Amino acid sequence: MIRLLVLSICMLASGGWLRAENGSRLWLRQDTTANATVKCLLHSPVLDVAQAELKQTWKSGPVSLQLFSDAEHTALGREGYTIRTSGNETVLGASSEAGLLYAAYHLLRLQAMNADTRSLHISEKPAYDVRILNHWDNLDGTIERGYAGHSLWKWEELPATVSPRYEAYARANASIGINATVLNNVNASPEILSTAYLQKVKALADIFRPYNIKVYLSVNFASPMVLGKLPTADPLCKEVAEWWKTKVHEIYSLIPDFGGFLVKANSEGQPGPCDYHRTHAEGANMMAEALKPYGGIVMWRAFVYSPSDSDRAKQAYLEFQPLDGKFLDNVIVQVKNGPIDFQPREPYSPLFGAMQHTPLMVEFQVTQEYLGHSNHLAYLAPMWKEFFTYVPSSSIQAVAGVSNIGDNTNWCGHDFAQANWYAFGRLAWNPDLTSETIAQEWLSQTFGTDPKFIQPVEDMMMRSREAVVDYMMPLGLHHIFAWGHHYGPEPWCTIPGARPDWLPSYYHQADKEGIGFNRSHTGSNATAQYPEPLAQQLDSIDTCPEEFLLWFHHAPWNHQMKSGATLWDELCRHYERGVKEAGSFCQTWNDAKPYIDAERWNAVAERLQIQANDAVWWKDACLLYFQKFSRMPFPKDVSRPVFKLKKLMKVKLPISNYECPTPEMLPQP
């Protein structure tokens, strides 16, 4: 109590800038007592939000919101806008109200960053019409691969009770340009389409609408059987198509601007058209026809890997590429960024570029299923930017991000995981933004604008994803995670009866000759799915970029790397570097202590310590295990293992796919 009192006095004495914060305000932390002069002749729910935001927060001269129908604004589309200084007034212009909402958030962002707003000449247009979050939220409140508590959607209370967080969620998304959300897990319960649930969905859609956010749903392909009691879900069966049409009609009568469906079909046990020997296109088109009259779309996922080919990395391509041109025009095929599954580093999925006659969208994973859950700091903008260096942003139609949001006070578990939500939105709006710019924006709004804080912390963020790659899976290694929950290393994992492509040894292929998956022409020939000249470059062990070496090649332990070192030594050094980096983040954060509030500082410090320990765990587990095959000594400049392999092989975390481990559960050096 006394400590608390002293603390509050200290805070007051320091002018209040260190007041306790719990992260719930995200990057939207400006004072709301401004009472600005805002001119706007029109009224609508969206414009009212834009006006209210400015009125409460904008501290400079008058702002005016204007709708224009001139060529300039028409060319910026429904969501684009201009911001211009005219005399002492700031004029926000757009051809529609959604544009004005985004203009308002842009202006307020500039203010939060202490930017000079006296003479503005801005014009913006989003790169994609659909910038969508995918929630993997189950109707029972759990979140598949969610590490920030339970679902934000309190289904049991809806529609009667409405949490204030629904609006806060919409506002946060609108402030970064996200305009769509899929509320439920792609492993979808048919229940979501029941009338009772649609009423709940409507309540959320009504709250999101003034923030220009459309609601979409994941649907279960077998819904006509479960809900409609039909004997089949065959997409070519008339009654099935009719059932979907009637259901879609019901949805639009409740939610006139409903966005459409997201579908995971014939993947990981989900039902789909292939159950009836129909193609993915036939399944998708049947739903697309039902949605078409209302302007709805189908996002059909290409995440499939039936064991028809021996290489999982090839399967989505094998199944979908032949369907190019067969989808109706309101279908978008949603493809994960890489060919396997959201690994810390993957080459891009070769489906991009291979389906010239089909709209495609990329699916990024914001939640850190494979990157240390909400315990590790991994700033993901550099990973997503890496994708765009291979896949031109103009070649895809939309961007989806698997959400990392839950009902934790700070929304994302780790305070720095908020940066990934933020970065996803900003990149979906403009994939040309740099990771650095986005980090600076986020840091200055979330913590403060002092360059002595921003510079080193931005640097830490920029290095963080590579650090994770280094201490988990460098040089193209992938999927050597612990069974089920995917937290921590288990390169040795064997589960009797398990699908081979769910086991780490399928991916690392370590033996006494070497390590890595041979996907060259002498192996699975996955390299041939890429266009030339990239295919050839990846195919040769001499020209394959080293960061993908073990993704595409089974390389001998003494393979000479560009540095001159053997593969084994280089592998050891990557793990070592990852450990050092993770350790250095703790130091950086210590130095940042004077600049931010104690509550968030402590929360982050605790997690950085876990990350640093986990990095050692990863290094020791992987190197000691792989050493059994390489039989080579650790190079002198690499620190000796802290853990014993035997002990690490016994680690079994008592967590499910819905949890993040606590420090007590984790092996300590």
Ligand code: GCW
């Ligand atoms: O990333 C994997 C996850 C599954 C997930 C699946 C998918 C929703 O391990 O939990 O299921 O991919 O993307 O469908």
